[in-house]
Amino acid sequence: MAEETGAQRAYRAPCPGCGAPVEFRSAQSAFAVCPFCQSTVVREGETLARIGKMAELFDDFSPLQLFAAGRVDGQPFTLVGRLQYSYPGGRWTEWIAALDGERTGLLSEDNGAFVFSLPVELQQPVAPAADMRVGATTAVNGQTYTVASNEQVTLVSAQGELPRLPDLGKPFAAVELRNDQGQVLSLDCDTQPPGAYLGRAVRLEDLQLTGLREESTKDEKGRSFACPNCGAPVAVNLADSKSITCGHCHSIIDVSQGIGGELKHAEQDDPVRPLIALGSVGTLQGVKWQVVGFQHRMGQEPGDDEEFGWNEYLLYNRKRGFSFLVDAEDGWSMVAPTTGAPSMAESGNTAKYLGKSYQQQYAYNAETTYVAGEFYWQVERGQKTFNRDFANGNALLSMERSANELTWSSGSKMDSAAVAAAFKLDANKDMFKRADAAPLSAASSMGCGTIILIIVVIFILLIILSTCSTRSGGSSSSRSSGGSYGGYSSGGSHK
Structure with missing residues (x-):
């Protein structure tokens, strides 16, 4: 008919x-x-x-x-x-x-x-x-x-x-x-x-969607199961979860194929305590976000033995999807996966996206060492990628490459005090301070006489160092291990 x-x-x-x-x-x-x-x-x-x-x-x-x-x-x-x-x-x-x-x-x-x-x-x-x-x-x-x-x-x-x-x-x-x-x-x-x-x-x-599924629908069925490692109850809360950790034994559980059959899991030790607790809700950039996942990662520049670490909080909003709040030595930032792929110079020193050019800051190998919470990709301890981080002022761009996928994220730097305030942790705001905030916070507590004295001392030290360098005839180089502001492990793609 x-x-x-x-x-x-x-x-x-x-x-x-x-x-x-x-x-x-x-x-x-x-x-x-x-x-x-x-x-x-x-x-x-x-x-x-x-x-x-x-x-x-x-x-x-x-x-x-x-x-x-x-x-x-x-x-x-x-x-x-x-x-x-x-x-x-x-x-x-x-x-x-x-x-x-x-x-x-x-x-x-x-x-x-x-x-x-x-x-x-x-x-x-x-x-x-x-x-x-x-x-x-x-x-x-x-x-x-x-x-x-x-x-x-x-x-x-x-x-x-x-x-x-x-x-x-x-x-x-x-x-x-x-x-x-x-x-x-x-x-x-x-x-x-x-x-x-x-x-x-x-x-x-x-x-402008109408006729969306009610959030209460989740509660009618629920997705809970016993941890395959320790038997403790584990509840899956997010629509897109492909990995979740047990809150009791910290095992990583793969739920990418559903929870009806045998569940794969991997034990992990040495839990890292996040500054912002899982489940916390905070308002960042005018949007209310919930912390649903946390991971600690380590980075190492090729040819260098020195390692550096940083933390990433996976944030969720029902209408906006997911973003990442990144806590690194050189400051806090908030980034989200890009739909497109920036064009990168053959040398890797520059990248361009949506008409804006970025300069490379870091290039390094990254590894996930600890995870907690839920993730929309199949996260694993020991996952390895090669990352490049770029910046244009406060604007950030990051590339992460694995064997089968190339992902980019973009965002901006954030003030540490704003992050603490967003999650109502002002009482602990000193714990959120990073290297980027040190010069400002230090200067605000100093008098003019102290600042002048510091300048004089620095001037004298520069003269001494210049003299030593001239006598030795050598040269020096330096690198920063300040960490990453854009790395994330996005195993899930559109396809």
Whole structure:
């Protein structure tokens, strides 16, 4: 049966598996999943044919759900379908958005945030997925992109109506390319030529969404289980969690494949006590954030034996997604994953993103040594990456590279007192002070006479050092081990 719905023609017919009504709201939808018996059906003219059965959905407790509606770039859309994929780092979800009956877009997860993408036609053939090396640059439709990830993925379940349907359980390559304009190009290589979608970052609050899933829905089922190491109860609170730590024995537990089966875990010793407790809520940059994860990391510059450490707090806001509050020797900063990929000079000394140039400050190998809380990627103790940190005044940019993924984050430096105040820890603000705040705090407590005396002493020391240097005829070099302000371990990507 067909009926007119606004500007488009909806279609409804009985499911060939159970007889329940299956509805197609978008003219672009060729497949659907019966909400009653999970039959996968294909639309052939005015009839439906059953082609299989879909696996149960993995409940990700997302605020999104079918038939939630919103607006993007002034155009209304409705979420009519959902695809769930798995890859070695866990799972992610793509929501099918029907825009005007003639077009469908994708609202997808992207490093704890969201990207809205539209289909794009490839004007010339692209390189095979096997030849797209992470970190390499390539041109697509006249635009230069950096290969950000290249993973083998598998469709595991689906819901609603779908414009395309990869073979269930059959792995295929999914490649993501990003550019310095903040865009992400996704290539689904289950077809030839690949399906291509071009997107940009969006905030759920800016999409004016209605019909979102109520937060109380999480409490109806809950996701709690016994720790596989010590048996203590562990509760999963976040929609995107792929790793969580036991609060009793500190084991890291992999929940990327769900909690119904055998859970992998790794024990860790020597817990590090964070300054800001897990679960704390604070207002930073006008947004209320909750601390949901914590990790301690160590860095080492290539060819140098000296190590330096820093802490990262994973922050969560239901509408904004995730950000990182970084505590390093050279100060506090707040950063978030970028949707695009900055263009970096071949030497690595400079990077450019959204029209702004940055100078490299540090280049180093990084390792995660301790974690606590929940994470939207599959975090592991001992994870290693190669990082580059850049700066332009207070603006920060950081690159992190692993074998299969290249991620960038951007943000800005923060005053230590503002961080303490945000989490109502003013009484402990002295514990938040770092090297960047030392000169200001010291000068504020000194009189003019003290400052003049210090200047005279420094002047005399400079004369002595200059004399010694002239006599020895040698030279000296220095390096800073002040730590990182942008490193983070983002195992989850849009694909």
